[in-house]
Amino acid sequence: MTEMTTHDIDASKTTPAEGPVDAAPTAAAGPKSVCSTTTAPATSLQLIDGDQNFTEDVNKYMDVEWGLVDRGFDYNVVAVFGSQSTGKSTLLNKLFGTRFATMDEVARQQTTKGIWMSKGIDMNVLVMDVEGTDGRERGENQDFERKSALFSLATAEVMIVNLWEHMVGLYNGANMGLLKTVFEVNLQLFQKKGKEKTLLFFVIRDHIGNTPLENLARTLTTDLERIWRELTKPEGLEDCNITDFFDYMFAALPHKILMPEKFDEEALKLRSRFSDKDNQDYVFKPRYHKRIPADGFSHYASSIWDKIVTNRDLDLPTQQELLAQFRCDEILNAAYAEFIKGVKPFQRPIESGKVADELGPEMKKYLDEALATFDKNASRYHQQVYQRKREEMTAKCHATLHILFLGQLKNLHKRATQRFAQRLQEQLGTGTYDFLTVVTEAREAVFTEFLKGAQAILMEGTDWTFEDAREQLEEDLSEIAAQRRTEEVNKMIGTYEKSVRNEVEELVGLHLNEAKPDLWKQLLDAYKAVEAQAEAKLVERAQRFGSGEAEQNDCVIKLRRRSWECLNKRIRDELVDNMVMVKLRNRLEDKFRYDEQGLPRVWKPEDDMDSYFQKAKDEASAALWMTNTAFKLIPLFAHIDWSKSELDVAEHFENDKEFEYAETLTIYSASKQQDLNMRFRREAEALFLEAKRSIVATEAKVPYWMIVLVCILGWNEFLAILTSPMYLIMFSTIGFVGYIVWVLNLAGPFETVARGIVGQVTQLAKARLAEAVGAGNAAPQEESVPMQPLRASTV
């Protein structure tokens, strides 16, 4: 028996017992080793130290060292209770392959202080080695016995009660004291019967075999029931039995020192009851499980211990609820953080007004993922708390998604209205189109798109709806369509107004220039025909635009008013002062200048022009003659007279209450007519005077001398004399002298003197010429001689 090796028992107070300890589960232990596996033993953690402080490393060990954190409920907890130095640690190491420190045979001092924890090798079992409860140190640490019992019962499914065979039946022995404590705290913890049971697993050590295990078990059971009966039970639990709270199991192990091989053999068998689920005596029955998920064990154990130390009421259900709340919050926050990470990228585009097409499926995906994560980790906790937290989680995610939902709806709405307007714009500009069809098709297209997008972002389990948005969209589309229709209708009115205007301009010019007494009847009848045609076309097109009766009437009213305004403006333009004067003058001139046959008239002095003009004046101002009919043009122009026309203007504008059509009928006011009459009279008089003057001019004659002078001088020379002062003076002087000569009858003497002067001058000139020629050439001198008589006779 060489398994027990020496080690420093004080080491357990500061460090986990990682050294070579008893029952080290290695191959060296031989073929009968309890744990003949190559897996390294798990490290041990001092859960609660000698000063009753709970370690902060449980989670780390659960995760890194023991790998249990993700196990959920797939783990078990076992604690060992018993007197000090009864081989508890040795037993645990044998059963679970742990490496709890064991006592040095020589020193015989307490080894385990506080509570140690480790993981069973090759099994998901948390093993707690609890400080011994009696012995010499008992007095020092008496309250720890109760605290550790409370803690173990709150966390462990199986409590191994370790005792020597010789202790069985010793009612006043330390074991019975321990069990009493266990029962008392159990009642304190589990107020209700049938909640969770704990298995009390009695391991009877150093079983020699003289007393069969059954007898020992019976003795122990009797003792347990006796203790139970003697307990002071809380109110409501007076009649409860020990079996309402505990199950028993018994096992015996041979003397480890005296029968080491037998001990190992039995220990191996015992181990299978903790590790082999198929073993019929498997101890970790589901009914013993404390239902603390592995990832919540650290927090749960810590808060249980905190309650125990501070001596507050330890209400386990509340603790489990609190744990559930704590853990569910943690799980919720972690899952929600992941969820936010997933949906955040959609936030910015949606805020900036873009439609995220893939938002719907992505929203569902991230919500499902978040809930799946939450369910996976939180569903093991207190069900009510879990359900509550799940709802909280769902509501939280929905609240976040709802912002995206609303943003997306807004953007879908915006996109739909934009596309609708754009589509109308494109298709209405194509020339030939059917407004109603275009609008209906565009509306259907954008609506389908909107509904598809909105449907995609609806989330199950919410009361979200897009009905309001849909209604709003319908309204907005109708408004856009109506706006477009109004624009189109206005454009249409404009088109027909233009066609009316073109025809009206021609009509007005024609009728006013050739004004006849029935001017207005003719003009308005013609206008009515043109306008009625345009009106009919307008109504027909408006119907194709889907305009209602009211809108059609409105269009007609507008067209009538605008056409009338065109007509009116054209009339006024034609009858503006100067224009009308021109018209009147033309008419007058036509009358004066052309005769009845239409030939130009030449006034002769014998024509009785005065009486002709007088007649005109007597006919009152602006009287003109058309063929044989005389009528007054200005009064005719002054007022649009529709009384004889087919166009009943009053009826025409009956529906246009705002239009003061009567004001448009007057072209000239009375004073204006007077003014025009005055102006025309003056013009007519001027015309008459001009005509008269032309007759006088015809009568006047040009003097004969002027005609002679012009003939003599020629026209150019005549003008040169007239325009040059020197010539004019010279010519006047000559004229004057001539006139004196003619008046005084001095022509004879003057002629004689003049002849003499001319003869002398001629002779003198000839002499000079002869001299000049003789000096130069004799021959030519001779030739010139016969010329002299001719010249002299000429003179």
Ligand SMILES: Nc1nc2c(ncn2[C@@H]2O[C@H](COP(=O)(O)OP(=O)(O)OP(=O)(O)O)[C@@H](O)[C@H]2O)c(=O)[nH]1
């Ligand atoms: N007789 C006998 N001695 C044993 C047996 N198992 C262990 N021992 C011895 O008992 C002593 C105490 O062993 P531990 O395993 O340290 O006992 P313990 O109950 O854990 O001690 P504490 O933790 O200090 O309370 C050691 O010297 C062991 O060798 C056994 O089955 N029979």
